[in-house]
Amino acid sequence: MIRFILRRLLSTALVLLVVTFVLYLLLNVALDFFWDLRASTSPNIEALYESRRRLLDLDTPAIVRYFKWLAGVGGCAIGQCDFGIAWKSGQEVTEQLQGAIVNTIKLITASTIVAIILGIAVGMISAIRQYSGFDYFITFVSFLLYSLPVFWVAVLLKQYGAIDINNFINDPTLESWWPIIIGCVAMGLFWMGALGGSAKRRVITFVAAAVITFGTIYYILASGWMQHPTIGLLGVVVIGAGAAIVMTYLSTGLKNRRVLYATLITVAVGALLYWPLMNLFYYVDMNWLWMFGLFIVAIAVAVGIGLAFRGPDPWDTARTTSFTAIIVAVLIFADRVLQGWQEYSDDPAINNRPIATIGASAPNIDGDFWITNLDSFTHLLLPSIALVLISFASYTRYTRGSMLEVLGQDYIRTARAKGLNERTVIMRHAMRNALLPLASVVPVDIITMIGGAVITETIFGWNGMGKLFIDSLRQAELDPVMAYILITGLLAIIANLVADFLYAVLDPRIRVNA
Structure with missing residues (x-):
């Protein structure tokens, strides 16, 4: 295993070195470092040109400058990264990357998870209902969404998902x-x-x-829920109970009463902790470290409930209760965030138009942990929907095609001939193998999106990796562009490694070795 990883890393590092070297030389020729001076009528224009040459060290050959840049990058091995400086703003590239990477990860996390879950679920159902009206409808919608230009979708979302919704909230x-x-x-x-x-x-x-x-x-x-949105204890119980039934059906089937009772008890425990948690959120200044700790506790309690029911396979029960607990925990968190809706909408910076159309946050927002998160969520809403619509279409098509191929295999017919019910055949035998092609698609898609959803980020004014790349090209800032290329290249290497290991996890016949 270690030899395999080292061999892959060494080979890809060599490729990355060659790619960055070639691109550095090409960008050095393509970028116009004096674009802002060419139309200048300043009397000291020659001095300005000379100052720019000294600032960017343009008198030094490009090959030498590349190795100087590479030496700064190599400092990351000892914790002293130096990706250069964005000369237009005078800001260090490392500072720019920190904010851009965080914003991009915030943008893609929810949209990727939602797109994968919905795409796999709808794709599987479409394959199971092959040649039905539902299948034709999903096929049509998938091709439609896949072919839609993202900039057009973004404009429609701004008009109907933000402007019109904000108008309706103010005048329902x-x-x-x-x-x-x-x-x-x-x-x-x-x-x-x-x-x-x-x-x-x-x-x-x-x-x-x-x-x-x-x-x-x-x-x-x-x-008036749109003016005062909330989930409440009743919503947590109802949605949680529905999630418990669905999780039980997908995992072991509703006939397994042991698992069903365990998941329902998990929901009941979450309901009992609703008010204590609300008091905790009110009296203690929360942060993401607190949220992570509470999340781990919720999973631990759910696993404990699952194992307490024992049965022939207690870990199946624990797995199902864990997924149920995650849903209940997200509901309680979302409910607490929504409790600040009125305060957030009344803020002068929002002016009762809470659905944002541009940026990652509203300027001059003064609030606690919950208000700032609500502000982030309202700004995430539209760009996330745009990314979900495009990704959902591709995941649906991949899953449908893979599922149809698996359902035609001999071992599926054998499983049905042995008398296994359809849920067991689909969830236990077909689904795992149908996910194999996605194991190579999803990691690469995620890494590509971390590299920047360029069009989406530009339209919505989201200061992520994609927008940083476009802005740096416009400003002829070589160092930020090279940093972007290097990071996306490294992420592509990681994505391919992850895909290899996912194959080994999903298919026991595959072994990752030297």
């Missing part, structure tokens, strides 16, 4: 019920196609989904 007047009725019918058709079954079951599913959707929308509008 509904002009017509037809869009809501159409949306309820669409949700009914979606769930009817997804769950399938006999004609009677399809009708029941359609009616139930449409009624639940209508009831939810009516409650949101009638109760």
Whole structure:
């Protein structure tokens, strides 16, 4: 294993060295370091040119400057990184990278997780319902989303997801019920196609989904939920119980009462801790270290509940209760964040228009941990949706194709012939092998997005890696561009290593060795 990793790292390091050397020389030729001086009418223009040459050391050959830059990068081995200076602003590149990387990771974390979960789930259902109306609909939507230009999606999100929603929050007047009725019918058709079954079951599913959707929308509008959003203890219990049932069904099946009771008890424990946690959040200044500690405690309690039920496979129970606990913990956290909605909206910097269209945070926001996180979430909303829509389409297509190939294998037919129920065949035998192609796609996609969602970040004014790269090119700042190339190259190496190990985890026939 160690020999394999070292061999891969050495070979890719050599490739990275050659790539950075070639790109440094090409960028040195392509970038115009005097672009801002060419139209200048200053009487001391020659002195300005000479000053710029000395600042950027342009009289030194480009090859020598590259090795000077490489020596600074090599200082990272002893904790003294020197990626150079962005000459236009005079800021060190390391300082620029710290803020850019943090912002980009914030942007892609939620969107990537949501896109992967939704893409895999919808892709699997589409494969199971092959050639059904649901399958054709998902195929159409996937190709539509995949072909949409992200800049156009971003503009639509700004108009309808921010401007119109903010207007509606300030003046919640509904002009017509037809869009809501159409949306309820669409949700009914979606769930009817997804769950399938006999004609009677399809009708029941359609009616139930449409009624639940209508009831939810009516409650949101009638109760003023958009002006004062909250989840509350009741919401935590209801959503948590639903999550417990779904997790149990996917993991072991609802017939396994031991696991079902364990997950429901996990939800009950979360509900009992709701008010104590709210008091803790009120009286103690929270930070992310506190949140991480509470998260670990929640998982530990859930594992303890799962193991306490024992059974033939207690770790299956513990795994299911852990996923349920994560959902309950996220609900409680989100509820506490939403409790600051009114204070946040009334802030002069927000001016009752909480859905942001640009930037990573609102200027001059004065608030505690919860207000600052609410501000981050409102700014994350639109760019995250834009990234989810594009990534969701590709993950859906990959999963559907892989799942169809797996479902046609002999061992799947053998599993069905042995009398295993369909849930066990899909979740235990087909899903794991269907995820193999995604093991090489997802890590690379994530690393690519860490490298910067260039168009999304530019349109939404998000100061991440992509925007840093574009701004540095515009300003002819060589050092930040080279730092970006180096970091994205290193991340690509890591992504390929992760993909290799994921293959070994998902398929026991594959071994990573020298």
